[in-house]
Amino acid sequence: MKSKIGLRIKKGEPYPFGVSFCKNSVNFSLSLPEFAACCLNLYRLSTGECLDTIYLDKEYKTGHVFAVRLEWNRQKCSITNVSDFSDLAFEYQAGEKAITDPYTFLLYGRDQYGLNSRDTKLLSGFPEEDYPWKEEGRCSISYTQLIIYKLHVRGFTIHPSSEVKHKGTFLGISEKIPYLKELGINSILLMPAYEYNETLTARGIGGKEKLNYWGYSEDNLYFAPKASYAFRPHQVMKEFKDMVQAIHNNGMEVFMEMNFAPGTNSVLIQECLRHWVRQYHIDGFRLVGDGQSVALAAADPLLGNIKLMTESWEGRYSYEAYKLPVFKNLSEYNQGFSVTVKRFLRSEEGQVEEFSKRFLKNPEQWGVVNYITNHDGFTLMDLVSYDIRHNEANGEKNLDGMEYNYSWNCGKEGVTKNKKIVALRRKQIRNALTLLFLSQGTPLILAGDEFGNSQQGNNNAYCQDNDLSWLDWDILKNTEDIFHTVQKLIQIRKEHPVFRMEQQPRCIDYMSCGFSDVSFHGVVPWVPDYSFYSRVLGIHLAGHYVMRNRQDKDNCFYIAINFHWEVQSFKLPPSAPGTKWYIYWNTEEEQTLTMLLENQGIYQVPSRTVIIFISK
Numbered sequence: 224m225k226s227k228i229g230l231r232i233k234k235g236e237p238y239p240f241g242v243s244f245c246k247n248s249v250n251f252s253l254s255l256p257e258f259a260a261c262c263l264n265l266y267r268l269s270t271g272e273c274l275d276t277i278y279l280d281k282e283y284k285t286g287h288v289f290a291v292r293l294e295w296n297r298q299k300c301s302i303t304n305v306s307d308f309s310d311l312a313f314e315y316q317a318g319e320k321a322i323t324d325p326y327t328f329l330l331y332g333r334d335q336y337g338l339n340s341r342d343t344k345l346l347s348g349f350p351e352e353d354y355p356w357k358e359e360g361r362c363s364i365s366y367t368q369l370i371i372y373k374l375h376v377r378g379f380t381i382h383p384s385s386e387v388k389h390k391g392t393f394l395g396i397s398e399k400i401p402y403l404k405e406l407g408i409n410s411i412l413l414m415p416a417y418e419y420n421e422t423l424t425a426r427g428i429g430g431k432e433k434l435n436y437w438g439y440s441e442d443n444l445y446f447a448p449k450a451s452y453a454f455r456p457h458q459v460m461k462e463f464k465d466m467v468q469a470i471h472n473n474g475m476e477v478f479m480e481m482n483f484a485p486g487t488n489s490v491l492i493q494e495c496l497r498h499w500v501r502q503y504h505i506d507g508f509r510l511v512g513d514g515q516s517v518a519l520a521a522a523d524p525l526l527g528n529i530k531l532m533t534e535s536w537e538g539r540y541s542y543e544a545y546k547l548p549v550f551k552n553l554s555e556y557n558q559g560f561s562v563t564v565k566r567f568l569r570s571e572e573g574q575v576e577e578f579s580k581r582f583l584k585n586p587e588q589w590g591v592v593n594y595i596t597n598h599d600g601f602t603l604m605d606l607v608s609y610d611i612r613h614n615e616a617n618g619e620k621n622l623d624g625m626e627y628n629y630s631w632n633c634g635k636e637g638v639t640k641n642k643k644i645v646a647l648r649r650k651q652i653r654n655a656l657t658l659l660f661l662s663q664g665t666p667l668i669l670a671g672d673e674f675g676n677s678q679q680g681n682n683n684a685y686c687q688d689n690d691l692s693w694l695d696w697d698i699l700k701n702t703e704d705i706f707h708t709v710q711k712l713i714q715i716r717k718e719h720p721v722f723r724m725e726q727q728p729r730c731i732d733y734m735s736c737g738f739s740d741v742s743f744h745g746v747v748p749w750v751p752d753y754s755f756y757s758r759v760l761g762i763h764l765a766g767h768y769v770m771r772n773r774q775d776k777d778n779c780f781y782i783a784i785n786f787h788w789e790v791q792s793f794k795l796p797p798s799a800p801g802t803k804w805y806i807y808w809n810t811e812e813e814q815t816l817t818m819l820l821e822n823q824g825i826y827q828v829p830s831r832t833v834i835i836f837i838s839k
Contacts, residue, residue: 241326
């Protein structure tokens with residue numbers, strides 16, 4: 224049987240799902256368990272004309288899967304090669320219902336961001352011809368070396384102040400690579416960058432439809448990059464690959480957040496992850512989904528060198544049945560570190576011992592991704608500027624979003640010109656960043672936190688595609704001190720492996736060098752104060768246990784944390800033999816110069832301050 228455009232119609236292969244090309248033919252495969260028959264409609268993309276409707280009944284069905292193969296003859300058909308499909312599109316139809324292939328690689332109909340697509344015909348495109356990858360090889364950066372930067376593709380560069388040519392797009396990210404490298408970033412985590420429906424159903428008080436800015440949706444096409452994030456939407460596959468290639472060629476990695484809606488088929492999830500790795504050279508994923516699907520992804524040998532982050536691996540999957548991997552690809556991504564640091568930072572009781580555990584955490588079986596701020600909460604600047612949420616702009620009478628943020632406004636709610644309050648907020652930001660970048664886990668920073676981006680106290684900007692959620696790069700002109708703080712802390716972490724040990728510290732002297740790899744102290748050495756009202760902690764990191772390079776061991780460091788509102792006198796442990804303590808980092812100051820400590824035995828640590836001493 225032949226189609227109207229001269230293609231020979233045959234029963235296809237049920238696997239692989241979706242569309243796939245083979246010699247002189249294209250195969251379509253779709254699982255539709257609830258229908259006994261369906262139609263495949265072919266369209267001319269440039270004109271919108273329906274070229275053919277191919278009826279598929281039980282003869283084309285294997286199990287629950289409809290499959291048809293269309294063959295072309297170079298002499299008798301207008302289609303002679305794969306490139307001829309660039310102006311074709313398709314959809315399925317069952318009864319009156321139009322069905323979009325869940326495995327579609329390319330979607331037409333959501334080209335314009337924020338346009339309500341409920342009444343727009345959605346058509347699937349065909350895979351493009353092979354992309355000419357010119358990468359210098361994947362980086363395979365270990366968790367101990369990663370510095371992750373989480374961003375929203377559109378919000379990162381859509382603001383006029385971004386000064387990029389391709390604003391709000393994948394290519395816009397490429398244009399910001401020099402900035403990210405200057406900061407010290409070596410990996411990027413993209414919030415949902417696959418096709419999702421921006422239109423939210425009526426929700427909350429008021430019952431109005433809203434824009435789904437973040438992209439955490441239940442209406443997704445997980446295999447297709449988001450066309451409205453491309454400068455040329457119909458070339459989104461190429462532009463996404465251009466971005467990945469540019470990032471890789473600059474020694475950085477690309478991760479994607481995959482928010483699989485409840486009930487998503489486990490097979491689809493596994494195929495989806497493989498697809499992004501094979502077709503787009505993605506280096507890892509942050510997975511949101513049911514435990515079984517996540518465990519299957521972790522057990523997939525094809526993803527063995529791909530980083531997989533999820534809320535917890537406890538009870539889901541481990542390497543216990545095998546030897547520990549040569550490459551540790553799993554990691555824990557949850558808010559435990561964030562909550563503890565926020566509470567410690569604002570001087571709550573009972574946080575010292577819990578923070579000491581968070582500081583150390585880096586288990587043998589999987590990595591740990593530490594963050595303080597995430598997309599769903601206050602930005603870092605808002606964390607020190609607001610006590611309560613201010614989500615009125617969302618139209619839900621300020622009842623949406625987290626009610627409790629573990630934040631402290633430092634004396635006045637919101638924007639202020641009070642110099643003392645402004646200075647305290649800056650110091651609290653330096654304190655937070657110090658704890659983030661110098662803890663043992665992998666640090667993740669939210670885009671914009673490095674220059675004090677604010678959402679005016681909105682901790683749930685899920686529907687705000689405007690100045691409230693876009694990064695305003697002009698802020699950087701007045702907050703370069705925060706940028707340089709992040710830059711310096713990343714530099715310290717990279718230069719001193721004692722802050723990123725390959726294994727979780729044991730807190731014992733297993734090398735008989737006179738020091739434990741890591742030890743905890745109070746205002747008195749070797750006596751940590753874990754009492755309920757304690758707000759002080761000393762941490763000694765012994766450089767004897769790690770090599771800074773092939774010849775030299777790292778320095779020893781002592782971190783004195785005083786989150787009390789009064790000065791605290793810290794007695795210092797002795798420095799390593801033949802060395803003296805120097806002040807290396809002081810959050811009391813915007814800039815710190817390394818200087819010899821006059822009194823090697825005691826130091827008065829100002830209130831709400833972190834001081835780092837180095838022995839040399």
